[in-house]
Amino acid sequence: MFQGVRQGSVLYILRKGETPTLNAAHVVSVSNPYNPNAQNFFGQNPMVDIQVSIEGETVTFKELPALVNFTTSKDGLFVTDNTEDMLAEVKNLHRTSQQIVESAPHHEQLLPLYESFYDILDPNLAKEKEKDKRLNLLEEEMKGMKGTITDIHKLLLTSLKSGNQPLNKE
Numbered sequence: 001m002f003q004g005v006r007q008g009s010v011l012y013i014l015r016k017g018e019t020p021t022l023n024a025a026h027v028v029s030v031s032n033p034y035n036p037n038a039q040n041f042f043g044q045n046p047m048v049d050i051q052v053s054i055e056g057e058t059v060t061f062k063e064l065p066a067l068v069n070f071t072t073s074k075d076g077l078f079v080t081d082n083t084e085d086m087l088a089e090v091k092n093l094h095r096t097s098q099q100i101v102e103s104a105p106h107h108e109q110l111l112p113l114y115e116s117f118y119d120i121l122d123p124n125l126a127k128e129k130e131k132d133k134r135l136n137l138l139e140e141e142m143k144g145m146k147g148t149i150t151d152i153h154k155l156l157l158t159s160l161k162s163g164n165q166p167l168n169k170e
Helices: 083-121 123-161
Strands: 010-015 021-030 047-054 057-065 070-072 077-080
Touching (some): 010 047, 070 083, 077 083
Antiparallel strands (some): 010 077, 021 047, 047 057, 070 077
16 A cells, blocks of 8 residues: 555556556655545545655655555556556556457458448448549559550651551552
C-alpha cells in the first residue's frame, strides 16, 4: 500500500501510451495520509503525496490512494511499489498487443465487407464508386492504346530510316 512506502523505497512507473516506458524511481519523501475533500477521515479514502527521483529528475505524485497497492492516473501512468503488480500489468499490455497482432488478418478481411455495407446503405456512393472504377479502367485502356500507337510510330520511323519503302499497290 502506498501509505507503507518510505524514503528510499522503489516505485515502478509504467507510462502507457503509443510507446510505453517503465521506470524504477526512488522515493524521496512521502506525506502523511490526508483527505483532500473533507475535514474528517470517516468514510473517506485517505491520500498520500509521494515525491520520487526518476533519472535525476524529481517528480511528485499527488493524491495517491493510501490504502491500495497500485493506481492508474488519468494520463495513463500505472504506479506501484510492488513488482508482482507491475509484472501483471506488463503481461496484460503484452497480451493485449499480441491479440491485436493476431487479429489483424481477420480485420483486413473485414474491410471489403464493410465497404460493401456502404454500397447497400448509400446507393449514390455505390454509383460513384462504379463510375470511378469505369473511369480508371478507361484510363488504363487509354494508356495501353497510347503505348501501342507509340510502338507503331517507332516501327514506321525505323522502317523509313532503313530504306524500306512501303509497297504501293496500284
